[in-house]
Amino acid sequence: MKTIGVLALQGAVSEHLSMITKTGHQAVPIKHPEELKTLDGLILPGGESTTMRRFIEKYHFTDPLQDFAQSGRGIFGTCAGLVLSASAISNGDAGYKFADYTAVRNGFGRQKMSFEVDLSIATLGEMPFRAIFIRAPYIEKVGEG
Template sequence: MIAGLLGLQGAFLDHIRHLESSGAAWRIVKAASDLKLIDRLIIPGGESSVMKKFLDEFDMVGPLSRQIAAGMPTWGVCAGAVILSEGVDGAPGVLRAIPMAVRRNAYGRHAASGTHGLRIPLFKRRRFPATFIRAPRILVLDPSAAVHCRWHGDPVFVQYRRVMVTTFHPELGEDNVFHQYFLKI
């Protein structure tokens, strides 16, 4: 199994240590041809509008959408969740791989970002330190999607089939439980 890290823009390097500590092989994905070399993909946090521009510029939207629709496990982290959403800020999303609508940077400016302890029943944990950085807010979510965690009532860890999203950054902490889970879906 080889996990791909979309390396067009964003914080993809922090995922490497968690993949390695989970025993996974990985490669950076920068072109549509790289998609044939991976079994699953992490779309990292970063700037979703810049990511969208690069996905369009490198003709990756179609091939990536088809591979996800065919069942490739995919994880969107923060901006990656925005890229995977059906709707963003009232407009159509980029990959439209998960039936939800989001608002970018919904919780305020960078100064409002921070780390909060989340209880995640799926992992049977008391608290997971979740770092939110200008996080998107999930406004609408199809009932067929599983909500694994909420923060102040909002879904922040969601899974739809083999696509999962976190509106926070698990890769910034020391615990690789999210990466281990992703490698099993």
């Protein structure tokens, strides 16, 4: 069993903790930098990347996160976490460089362009399937590694 942490400063923390538990691993919310020492892996959840960056700096996570990344333990970023983990962000902002790729923040439009709709997807069974389309980022370019 692995111990996987979820950076619990802002965002979709409980959803990630729940999914980790469903895989049979130990899920830990991470609220203090010293808690990173006990982990096999870390998830930076979706949320609002500017807010998360401010909390990372305010609560002194910057260096401990860099140390964690350099230790070879895995870091996985979803949505805002994907933006923060990037080596570059298309608008010119700098990511934390946990992985070598360029992220496009709000790659599918602004917040007001998000929407929900019912879809009919036969292979998923129960109809309708409620789909939520959000202003997610995407990876524009990956580096050599």
